[in-house]
Amino acid sequence: MEQNKIMIDYTHRQAGHCESGTTSNLFKHYGLDLSEPMAFGIGNGLYFSYIPFLKVQYAPMMSFRNIPNTVFRRATRRLGAEATVIRKFKTQKESMDALDRNLEKGIPTGMQVGVFHLTFFPPEYRMQYNMHNMVAYGRDGNLYHISDTVLEQPQTITYEDLQRVRWAKGPFSPNGKMYWITSVDKNVDLRKAVAEGIAKTVYEMIKIPFPLIGTKGIRVLAKDVRKWPAKLGNEKASFYLGQILRMAEEVGTGGAGFRFIYGAFLKEAGERFNSPDLLETADMMGKTANKWREFSYIGARNCKNRSEPVEDYGMLGDMLVEISNMEEAIYKKLEKAKF
Amino acid sequence: MEEKAKKPLTAYSGNYRELFYTYDSDGKYDREVRLHDDSDKLFINQTWEVFDERIEEARRKVHAGKASPIVFYMEKDLLDPLSLSMQVGMSLLRVKRHLKPRIFRRLSEEILKRYADAFNISVEQLKNVD
Numbered sequence: 001m002e003q004n005k006i007m008i009d010y011t012h013r014q015a016g017h018c019e020s021g022t023t024s025n026l027f028k029h030y031g032l033d034l035s036e037p038m039a040f041g042i043g044n045g046l047y048f049s050y051i052p053f054l055k056v057q058y059a060p061m062m063s064f065r066n067i068p069n070t071v072f073r074r075a076t077r078r079l080g081a082e083a084t085v086i087r088k089f090k091t092q093k094e095s096m097d098a099l100d101r102n103l104e105k106g107i108p109t110g111m112q113v114g115v116f117h118l119t120f121f122p123p124e125y126r127m128q129y130n131m132h133n134m135v136a137y138g139r140d141g142n143l144y145h146i147s148d149t150v151l152e153q154p155q156t157i158t159y160e161d162l163q164r165v166r167w168a169k170g171p172f173s174p175n176g177k178m179y180w181i182t183s184v185d186k187n188v189d190l191r192k193a194v195a196e197g198i199a200k201t202v203y204e205m206i207k208i209p210f211p212l213i214g215t216k217g218i219r220v221l222a223k224d225v226r227k228w229p230a231k232l233g234n235e236k237a238s239f240y241l242g243q244i245l246r247m248a249e250e251v252g253t254g255g256a257g258f259r260f261i262y263g264a265f266l267k268e269a270g271e272r273f274n275s276p277d278l279l280e281t282a283d284m285m286g287k288t289a290n291k292w293r294e295f296s297y298i299g300a301r302n303c304k305n306r307s308e309p310v311e312d313y314g315m316l317g318d319m320l321v322e323i324s325n326m327e328e329a330i331y332k333k334l335e336k337a338k339f
Numbered sequence: 340m341e342e343k344a345k346k347p348l349t350a351y352s353g354n355y356r357e358l359f360y361t362y363d364s365d366g367k368y369d370r371e372v373r374l375h376d377d378s379d380k381l382f383i384n385q386t387w388e389v390f391d392e393r394i395e396e397a398r399r400k401v402h403a404g405k406a407s408p409i410v411f412y413m414e415k416d417l418l419d420p421l422s423l424s425m426q427v428g429m430s431l432l433r434v435k436r437h438l439k440p441r442i443f444r445r446l447s448e449e450i451l452k453r454y455a456d457a458f459n460i461s462v463e464q465l466k467n468v469d
Contacts, residue, residue, distance in 0.1 A: 246383065
């Protein structure tokens with residue numbers, strides 16, 4: 001392979017969440033100053049689903065976020081930016097060639113990757129998780145320059161390792177998926193984009209007629225949490241609880257399962273459009289996020305000693321019901337918010 | 340490669356600062372870059388303790404001849420039979436059969452290679468669990 005040395009003038013910024021951070025950084029690269037919370041809110045990052053009969057790493061599956069690529073796709077569409085997403089490549093080589101061509105053209109390129117074999121990733125976050133996002137913005141021989149918003153500093157990865165993580169297998173396998181922005185509309189009507197984003201999130205959180213998604217899902221989870229110790233024994237209940245807390249607080253959520261980021265979005269939108277309604281919901285969301293934090297804080301005590309719970313699971317269930325009610329009130333208010 | 344495969348799972352190293360958003364009592368949103376707090380470390384550590392125990396348990400079973408080496412590497416890579424079947428592109432039932440030592444011993448090189456590739460190790464390593 002010829003000695004290619006490319007370095008795009010791309011600014012790495014650490015972010016709370018990989019996909020909204022990546023989307024925000026890409027927009028900034030093309031001159032539209034879109035903050036991470038704005039990208040997250042407009043692109044419908046917020047979500048809740050709880051699927052007890054599907055197990056991920058031996059615990060019930062749950063998610064505080066939408067499926068991969070939602071934020072990028074919806075944010076670019078609503079903001080009138082031209083973007084390309086290649087979902088699938090026939091061969092691994094083809095996906096790497098396409099990346100090289102992009103870099104040669106000076107296009108910083110986002111990719112979906114699996115984190116398990118991601119060499120520079122913090123060891124404690126190594127898990128079978130295929131929905132991570134990062135941007136390649138340069139190449140030096142066999143090394144690629146990577147901006148991964150989870151980390152403070154930009155990273156490098158070898159050709160072989162990059163190919164491996166882009167073709168990680170298992171649920172939600174990336175299949176080499178890559179995406180980039182070609183042009184942005186700097187005079188975009190943000191108000192419309194924000195309104196569309198909020199309407200969709202309201203729909204997904206309180207209107208989907210299926211009990212495991214949105215605020216209803218939080219209530220189902222609350223019911224199950226109460227039953228865990230009797231049904232599964234203390235050890236397993238503690239492990240399950242730990243897994244919920246990991247999903248909520250660990251790597252790439254910005255804390256409290258993205259609720260802080262969404263609140264920051266409502267705040268920014270409220271200030272920009274001078275809307276008391278949005279500012280009020282921002283406060284409500286902030287309080288709910290703090291409640292999630294409190295839930296994590298109290299729940300974590302049950303993870304210290306697995307066989308002897310310190311806190312009562314019934315009480316934790318009650319907290320979740322309270323959170324669910326608080327969230328429902330927010331979305332109902334958002335539905336009618338004027339701005 | 341070999342070094343990577345042998346590296347033990349580590350508990351929380353605590354070296355990585357993440358970006359968190361905050362909301363304070365004055366109604367102000369902010370961002371801060373910090374380590375996870377002690378409360379978070381409780382459940383992060385617990386998770387790794389549980390995984391480490393599962394891996395050690397699998398190692399014992401393999402040595403006792405009660406499970407095939409695939410079980411050990413599956414646990415080591417934090418997989419379950421279903422996700423492993425997706426990694427190697429075989430049906431779940433077939434993968435579950437391969438978890439039995441008796442069946443494992445009869446597996447062809449080609450099948451072994453598929454597992455070894457999924458675990459990012461050599462076939463030799465796959466056959467020997469230390």
